Amino acid sequence: MYYLIVYSFVCINQIDSKILFYNTLDQSHFILILNKGLRKVINMLTSENACVEIPFELYKDKEFRNFISNIENKNMGFFEKISYFKEKPFSPPICDLSNQNNEINIFNRPKYILNNLREVTIYLNNSSTTKYSNNKAASEAYKQFDYTRINNDNKNELDVKRVLTFIELLPQLITFNILGGNILQFRYISKLLDNLLKYKNRIVLHIHYQDLSKINDNYIIELLKNFNINILVDFPLNIEELQKNLLKLKSTNYKLVFLVENNIDFEKSENFIDNLNISSYNQVPFFNGRNLTFFRRNVFITKYDIFQVKYSIVELLINRISNPTYFGKLILNSDGNLYSSFYSEPLDTLDCFIKNKEIIINKLIIDKSSDWILNKPQISPCNKCIYNFLCTPLSNYEKVIGKNNLCTLVK
Numbered sequence: 001m002y003y004l005i006v007y008s009f010v011c012i013n014q015i016d017s018k019i020l021f022y023n024t025l026d027q028s029h030f031i032l033i034l035n036k037g038l039r040k041v042i043n044m045l046t047s048e049n050a051c052v053e054i055p056f057e058l059y060k061d062k063e064f065r066n067f068i069s070n071i072e073n074k075n076m077g078f079f080e081k082i083s084y085f086k087e088k089p090f091s092p093p094i095c096d097l098s099n100q101n102n103e104i105n106i107f108n109r110p111k112y113i114l115n116n117l118r119e120v121t122i123y124l125n126n127s128s129t130t131k132y133s134n135n136k137a138a139s140e141a142y143k144q145f146d147y148t149r150i151n152n153d154n155k156n157e158l159d160v161k162r163v164l165t166f167i168e169l170l171p172q173l174i175t176f177n178i179l180g181g182n183i184l185q186f187r188y189i190s191k192l193l194d195n196l197l198k199y200k201n202r203i204v205l206h207i208h209y210q211d212l213s214k215i216n217d218n219y220i221i222e223l224l225k226n227f228n229i230n231i232l233v234d235f236p237l238n239i240e241e242l243q244k245n246l247l248k249l250k251s252t253n254y255k256l257v258f259l260v261e262n263n264i265d266f267e268k269s270e271n272f273i274d275n276l277n278i279s280s281y282n283q284v285p286f287f288n289g290r291n292l293t294f295f296r297r298n299v300f301i302t303k304y305d306i307f308q309v310k311y312s313i314v315e316l317l318i319n320r321i322s323n324p325t326y327f328g329k330l331i332l333n334s335d336g337n338l339y340s341s342f343y344s345e346p347l348d349t350l351d352c353f354i355k356n357k358e359i360i361i362n363k364l365i366i367d368k369s370s371d372w373i374l375n376k377p378q379i380s381p382c383n384k385c386i387y388n389f390l391c392t393p394l395s396n397y398e399k400v401i402g403k404n405n406l407c408t409l410v411k
Helices: 036-045 062-073 110-116 135-143 160-168 189-196 209-214 218-224 239-248 263-275 292-298 313-321 350-366 396-401
Strands: 002-006 010-015 018-023 029-033 051-054 077-081 119-123 175-179 202-208 228-233 253-260 281-285 329-332 337-339
Touching: 002 036, 002 062, 029 062, 036 051, 036 062, 062 077, 110 350, 135 396, 160 189, 160 350, 175 189, 189 218, 202 209, 209 228, 209 239, 228 239, 253 263, 263 281, 281 292, 292 396, 337 350
Parallel strands: 119 175, 119 329, 175 202, 202 228, 228 253, 253 281
Antiparallel strands: 002 051, 002 077, 010 018, 018 029, 329 337
16 A cells, blocks of 8 residues: 655646646646546545555556656655555645635625725826827727726716725725826816825826826926826837926836837837836737737737746635736726726716725625636636636736637637
């Protein structure tokens, strides 16, 4: 008789007769094809003790010997004669990410329900007098990432008192993203920024570089120095205008966010970054409906990409029961409606949230189809992929492209 012990930092994912073994310490892995004998062993490894008694007869099986070889060679456990031990060792059961019966909603704690919030995006307005060089980006990119949202044909603006009441209700540790339209043309921008100074939250102002051209109020420029600023940049780029506007913020903690639609945009942004020695920046792909090839080459993930990311057991469990892209995030739109994403129906109005905030957040947590919870192991075709728990979670890119699997693994 032998003992097979698999370490507790190993987790598995089963799809039909295939099981992926994954070592969370070094990302080593292998796929096991189940037969009758192996199925029984796996069931025991995921029960009360990951130390399993193995009869010598099973060791005669070639597939089982290959399994043991993989376990030992990839430092996932060991296989030894029982006679070497005074008593049966105990090893915690390994984590089976495909076992939905053991799923527990760790976020549903009524007393601390608001503590699930981690990021809130507020659109103060949706209009601007700026003539943008990329109107499509200015009016549509917000559906993919934090960006301006321009709709001059249907203008609306939040009431500053209601915004401050909303912020006052939320936990102090969350991040606030402040956007527009053009937030510098928000009627009460000075009052808002003045009031925001008293909060300990991380506050990020998102401002299009062309919106900075008309700012001449020195008081507002001084106020901006107290916040993190993301300067939004798209193409075609007016380099002279951008350089001039950056000088206005020379004592400000800013980051440049380049919206790129193709390789040419990427190269131009790289040149600008190098020439001006920009240290804080980000390059964000924008799907414009015509650049799927660019996304296939630069955004779609491969098997190699998946195993470049290191996950802990806790992170994998969180990925299993929630969607980290959306979880803990809310959007307050300039029309007064609250969203979990702009691809979902409104959760409620700002006024209703102020009265029933716990109820609204709780719905996002208990509803398995909500943006906060819905993840790739629940949807087709990803629910048939052995790597689904290691893959990037669902995001706005899948929704705008209309394809759940932005990868080269599943057709």
